[in-house]
Each structure stands twice: as C-alpha cells, then as structure tokens.
Amino acid sequence: MASIPKTLGDYVVLPVQLPQLPSLAHLPAATHFLYVRRNAPKIATADDERSLFLANVPVDGTEEHFRTLFASLVGPGRFESITFEEERRRAAKAKTDNSDDGSENDSDDDDSDDSESDFDGFDAVLPRQAATLADLQSRKRKREGGHNGKARRDDSHKAAAKQLRQQATLPTTWPRSLRRSGSTAVALFADAKSVDVVLKAVAKAHKSAQYPEWPSVEGASSLGAPWLAGHNRQAYPNRESLRESVDAFFVLFNQQEAAAADLARRLRNVPDEDGFVTVTRGTTGGGGRGAPARQQEAAAMRAKQLAKQERQRQDMTNFYRFQLRERKKEEQLDLQRKFQEDTKRVQAMKEKRGKFKPEA
Structure with a gap:
C-alpha cells in the first residue's frame, strides 16, 4: 500500500x-x-x-x-x-x-x-406574473424610501402560508439525501x-x-x-397524500394568481416619479386578456401627478426664512418699478396736455 x-x-x-x-x-x-x-x-x-x-x-x-x-x-x-x-x-x-x-x-x-x-x-412553477409584479412593487417601495405596512403579512398569515407550502410539497422519493x-x-x-x-x-x-x-x-x-x-x-406514494399535496399546490397557485390580479389593478395607470406608466395585463369583462392602459387615462393620471408635485413645491416655497426675505425683496422691487413707470406715464400726460391747442 x-x-x-x-x-x-x-x-x-x-x-x-x-x-x-x-x-x-x-x-x-x-x-x-x-x-x-x-x-x-x-x-x-x-x-x-x-x-x-x-x-x-x-x-x-x-x-x-x-x-x-x-x-x-x-x-x-x-x-x-x-x-x-x-x-x-x-x-x-x-x-x-x-x-x-x-x-x-x-x-x-x-x-x-x-x-x-x-x-x-x-417557486419556479408558481405564477410568473405574480412574481414579476411583486418585484415591481418592492422596487417602487425602495424608490419611495419607505415600507408599505399593508404589504407586510402578520405572523398568523405567514404561518398559514408556510403550512400550505409544506402541504403542497410532494413527498420525497429518497429515503436518505446525499x-x-x-x-x-x-x-x-x-x-x-x-x-x-x-x-x-x-x-x-x-x-x-x-x-x-x-x-x-x-x-x-x-x-x-x-x-x-x-x-x-x-417513488409511488399513497394516492391520498399525493392528492392532498396537489390540491394544496393549486390552492396556493390560485391565491397567488388572485394576488397578482389585485396588484395589477392597483399598479395600473400609476406613474412613477419619472412619469412612466407601468403597462400591466388585466382581464376584461369577457374573460380575455385586457389591452394596455388607455392613453386618456394615463394622461389624466399624469396631470394628477403633476398637480400633486406642484402643490408640494408651493408648500415648500416659503418654508425657510431666507425664502421669505427674498420674496419680500422681490415684492418691494416690483412696487418701485411700477411706481417709476406710473410717474413717467403721468409726466408724459402732463406734457401732452400742455401742448394741446383747441381749434378756433
């Protein structure tokens, strides 16, 4: 050896x-x-x-x-x-x-x-649209710099979802993992x-x-x-346990599909901070795939967003003391300019009146 x-x-x-x-x-x-x-x-x-x-x-x-x-x-x-x-x-x-x-x-x-x-x-076999929209919503929350409290599930909801995922997992086919x-x-x-x-x-x-x-x-x-x-x-599990796993999987699949549809409705026509509108797919009343957001609705939402930004800008206009001083100084200069213009106009009217000669 x-x-x-x-x-x-x-x-x-x-x-x-x-x-x-x-x-x-x-x-x-x-x-x-x-x-x-x-x-x-x-x-x-x-x-x-x-x-x-x-x-x-x-x-x-x-x-x-x-x-x-x-x-x-x-x-x-x-x-x-x-x-x-x-x-x-x-x-x-x-x-x-x-x-x-x-x-x-x-x-x-x-x-x-x-x-x-x-x-x-x-997760690779769960609804792809649900995962895409969830990722989009999380990225929007990051840009806004905060956390949406409604999006956080409570402990009981987490425990129920975890139990459902465990039940949806198929039985293992190997007696010992390597x-x-x-x-x-x-x-x-x-x-x-x-x-x-x-x-x-x-x-x-x-x-x-x-x-x-x-x-x-x-x-x-x-x-x-x-x-x-x-x-x-x-490799050949009990039919009852296999049926329960498949039923639990489709319940979880349908739940995420419904959550994706609800999230798509909330994200539709909502522009981000740059003014871009995320195009999401929905369902029409007939059950088919819906068209993208209409241009008029997107324009209305854009106008609403611009109005909101304008209100925020106005609220911050006189927030600091130096802004108040600058505004008062501009108002004073504007009054002085108007006074000078009025003085010149009155002087011009006096000169014109002095030269007036009525006809005989």
Missing part, C-alpha cells in the same frame, strides 16, 4: 476507513480522505479560532457521523456542531434575498433552513484548544497508522441496494 501523505498544501490529510460491504468482503476496506485546515474565511467571524474547515466530505455525512468521528479521535465533549456547504449557501441566499427585499431576517425561526431546503425550486461529491463543511468545537487537539490527534494517527473508522449512525438507512430499494418504494 502506498504511503499516505500527511499534508496536501494547507490541508492536513485525515484518512478514514469506510465500513466493509458484505458484497465486497473479499476486497480490502476502502479509505476516504478528509482534508482539514483551520477555518480562515474571507470575512472573519468570532468563531474562526475554534472551527475547522473540512474538504471532501463523504456524500452520506451528517452531524452525528462527525460527532462520533471526532469523539473517537479526541474524546467526547469537544465537538459542538457542523455546517455543511448546502446550508451555508442557503443561508447566504436567504440573507441576500432579504436584503434585496428590504426586510429583516427572521433569525428566531428555528426551522427556516429546513423549509428552504424543502422548497428549493418550488451530499455533493467533494463538498465542504465547517466544524465548530468548544474552544480553540480543541482545534489544536484535533490536529495533533490527526498527526498521531499518521505516526501509528491507526486511522479512525467512518461510524455507522443508528437510525440512518444504509446506502447501496437498501437505499435504492427504499427509493423504489417511495
């Missing part, structure tokens, strides 16, 4: 003996290589000193697997938690979406990550000293050539033939 390198670049190599399969008992046990280094992200956090970055995570790896693995290396009580690559991406995506929407992140929602994993790709091959994770330990202890334990395992075994977690379904057999069973 070729010698196993201790390091690979910045990483420390941690060989892990995979369990022997009954069908391959005549072959030597396979070895999986984990690559470990101190966590040093681009954006530093408070937990970097007590965390390790793991690369080439096994496809069936779970938190219980790594808890047992590190317990076999350094004893129990040092490993705290682990965050896999998929969870970090979902958290980053949710944070980006919340910042784009101008809403706060609900950090007290314990099962937010689970709900996001269940709904991956779910991770992407070669994925990464960040393992968090009790303190910075535990990280040093783990790295020393890996170096000690290389010297003794006694490598830890990949643990078998109780309650987790096996891979291989049992995993595929479970997939075949779950």
Whole structure:
C-alpha cells in the first residue's frame, strides 16, 4: 500500500476507513480522505479560532457521523456542531434575498433552513406574473424610501402560508439525501484548544497508522441496494397524500394568481416619479386578456401627478426664512418699478396736455 501523505498544501490529510460491504468482503476496506485546515474565511467571524474547515466530505455525512468521528479521535465533549456547504449557501441566499427585499431576517425561526431546503425550486412553477409584479412593487417601495405596512403579512398569515407550502410539497422519493461529491463543511468545537487537539490527534494517527473508522449512525438507512430499494418504494406514494399535496399546490397557485390580479389593478395607470406608466395585463369583462392602459387615462393620471408635485413645491416655497426675505425683496422691487413707470406715464400726460391747442 502506498504511503499516505500527511499534508496536501494547507490541508492536513485525515484518512478514514469506510465500513466493509458484505458484497465486497473479499476486497480490502476502502479509505476516504478528509482534508482539514483551520477555518480562515474571507470575512472573519468570532468563531474562526475554534472551527475547522473540512474538504471532501463523504456524500452520506451528517452531524452525528462527525460527532462520533471526532469523539473517537479526541474524546467526547469537544465537538459542538457542523455546517455543511448546502446550508451555508442557503443561508447566504436567504440573507441576500432579504436584503434585496428590504426586510429583516427572521433569525428566531428555528426551522427556516429546513423549509428552504424543502422548497428549493418550488417557486419556479408558481405564477410568473405574480412574481414579476411583486418585484415591481418592492422596487417602487425602495424608490419611495419607505415600507408599505399593508404589504407586510402578520405572523398568523405567514404561518398559514408556510403550512400550505409544506402541504403542497410532494413527498420525497429518497429515503436518505446525499451530499455533493467533494463538498465542504465547517466544524465548530468548544474552544480553540480543541482545534489544536484535533490536529495533533490527526498527526498521531499518521505516526501509528491507526486511522479512525467512518461510524455507522443508528437510525440512518444504509446506502447501496437498501437505499435504492427504499427509493423504489417511495417513488409511488399513497394516492391520498399525493392528492392532498396537489390540491394544496393549486390552492396556493390560485391565491397567488388572485394576488397578482389585485396588484395589477392597483399598479395600473400609476406613474412613477419619472412619469412612466407601468403597462400591466388585466382581464376584461369577457374573460380575455385586457389591452394596455388607455392613453386618456394615463394622461389624466399624469396631470394628477403633476398637480400633486406642484402643490408640494408651493408648500415648500416659503418654508425657510431666507425664502421669505427674498420674496419680500422681490415684492418691494416690483412696487418701485411700477411706481417709476406710473410717474413717467403721468409726466408724459402732463406734457401732452400742455401742448394741446383747441381749434378756433
């Protein structure tokens, strides 16, 4: 057997003996290589000193697997938690979406990550018009510099919508989800000293050539033939549960369609701050697709918007003291100019009257 390198670049190599399969008992046990280094992200956090970055995570790896693995290396009580690559991406995506929407992140929602994993790709089949109009409304609220309180749903509405989405999600067809091959994770330990202890334990395992075994977690379904057999069973769910999921999905679809139609009616013919009118599609009385907003209605709305801006400008005309002084000075100059003009006009009339000679 070729010698196993201790390091690979910045990483420390941690060989892990995979369990022997009954069908391959005549072959030597396979070895999986984990690559470990101190966590040093681009954006530093408070937990970097007590965390390790793991690369080439096994496809069936779970938190219980790594808890047992590190317990076999350094004893129990040092490993705290682990965050896999998929969870970090979902958290980053949710944070980006919340910042784009101008809403706060609900950090007290314990099962937010689970709900996001269940709904991956779910919104892609919901009404496209609803998503487009919702995005348009959120961008208009940002330009106005405020939040529409009516647009924010209360907690009970959120809970009902979340329950409906969960019910509309189709049952999974795999008894156990697997991770992407070669994925990464960040393992968090009790303190910075535990990280040093783990790295020393890996170096000690290389010297003794006694490598830890990949643990078998109780309650987790096996891979291989049992995993595929479970997939075949779950690929044909109960008709009743399937019908309930489909019914819930169409209820959610119809709700968003109705919300999109209501939002389209409210956004129709409403010009933005630049005077542009968003053209939205509606429905006529006959049920067909409606035409864009009529030109007369758009012109009336534009005139109304200009009148509103003129009133706002007039309200701000005499708001400051220097504006009052300037206005009074202009009025005084205007009175002086009119007085001079009247004086010249009277003088001209007097001269003209003095030269008047009546006919004999």
